[in-house]
Amino acid sequence: MxxxxxxxxxxxxxxxxxxxxxxxxxxxxxxxxxxxxxxxxxxxxxxxxxxxxxxxxxxxxxxxxxxxxxxxxxxxxxxxxxxxxxxxxxxxxxxxxxxxxxxxxxxxxxxxxxxxxxxxxxxxxxxxxxxxxxxxxxxxxxxxxxxxxxxxxxxxxxxxxxxxxxxxxxxxxxxxxxxxxxxxxxxxxxxxxxxxxxxxxxxxxREQPDADRDAVFAVIDAAFAQRRKTLRAALAGWAGSAAAAEAALVAAGVDPGARGEQLAVGDFVRIAQHAHTRR
The missing domain is CATH 3.40.50.150 (Vaccinia Virus protein VP39)
Structure with a gap:
């Protein structure tokens, strides 16, 4: 050939x-x-x-x-x-x-x-x-x-x-x-x-996380929409308020003052899951 x-x-x-x-x-x-x-x-x-x-x-x-x-x-x-x-x-x-x-x-x-x-x-x-x-x-x-x-x-x-x-x-x-x-x-x-x-x-x-992909991807999109913002601020619109975002982050074990670029996919999974359980 x-x-x-x-x-x-x-x-x-x-x-x-x-x-x-x-x-x-x-x-x-x-x-x-x-x-x-x-x-x-x-x-x-x-x-x-x-x-x-x-x-x-x-x-x-x-x-x-x-x-x-x-x-x-x-x-x-x-x-x-x-x-x-x-x-x-x-x-x-x-x-x-x-x-x-x-x-x-x-x-x-x-x-x-x-x-x-x-x-x-x-x-x-x-x-x-x-x-x-x-x-x-x-x-x-x-x-x-x-x-x-x-x-x-x-x-x-x-x-x-x-x-x-x-x-x-x-x-x-x-x-x-x-x-x-x-x-x-x-x-x-x-x-x-x-x-x-x-x-x-x-x-x-590899094995995908046991979570709702669309929900996790929504968190990812929101976290990186304004890269310079802390997650507390960046996720405010997604969560409904900055306070709700902070509550979800704390519950997920993520520092509200961190930025999206510091998080691994597992962190986003936990945030989405905690937000889901709180709504």
């Missing part, structure tokens, strides 16, 4: 009349070594079913197919979605039956034809975190996630409490999984070349 290089990527795009668009966040990977590295880092098992979001012209798809049982590729662009099976048939005919293409917006997908166990994708920068959070919520069979995102986004996804970039994405990701940045990806492997660096971030699902 031959992977797609720069010449093949441009020729394929030209044949389809495809021009990468900023609206869809399209930056196609054209370096075979990069996609091999992504697949190796994903550490897939032969029985894994991989969910790929935004397969584009098929660079990563071709590298994934030999490493797993099946790939479910979700592509929002109908032209690219229609072409992907033919690209696989041309370059890896013996693996073509492992590919299922879903032409849809990954942010709106609620059911899939198979039960993916891993998400491996080069995600559009502008929707990376919402897509990951949505898929972790609606695809409970996902055990592992390896996504290529803007380096700054990778840092936010993997950040721990107390860090400068720790925020809403960090805590909400932590609800579902442990996260760590595992590699940097140079700009030159993309077409067109982006003006930011990229990185791979690895998420491994």
């Amino acid at each position: 031959s992977l797609l290089g720069p010449v093949e990527i441009r020729a394929l795009a030209e044949s389809l009349g495809v021009r990468p668009t900023k609206k869809l966040g399209q930056n196609f990977v054209h370096d075979p070594n990069t996609v091999r590295r992504i697949v190796a880092t994903a550490d897939l098992a032969p029985d894994d079913v991989v969910l790929e979001v935004g397969p584009g012209l098929g660079s990563l798809t071709l590298a994934l197919l030999p490493a797993c049982a099946a790939v479910v590729a979700v592509e929002i662009d109908p032209v690219l979605a229609a072409r992907l099976p033919a690209t696989v048939e041309d370059r890896a005919p013996e693996l073509a039956d492992r590919l299922t293409v879903v032409c849809d917006d990954a942010m709106k997908v609620s059911t899939l034809p198979l039960a993916p166990t891993a998400l491996v994708a080069n995600l559009p920068y502008n929707v990376a975190v919402p897509v990951v959070l949505h898929l972790l919520a609606v695809v409970p069979t996902l055990r592992r996630v390896l996504v290529m995102v803007q380096a700054e986004v990778a840092d936010r996804m993997a950040a721990g409490p107390g860090g400068r970039v720790y925020g809403v994405p960090s805590v909400k990701i932590a609800w579902y999984a442990s996260a760590r940045r595992v590699a940097t990806v140079p700009r030159a492997v993309f077409w067109p070349v982006p003006n930011v660096d990229s990185a791979l971030v690895l998420l491994e699902r």
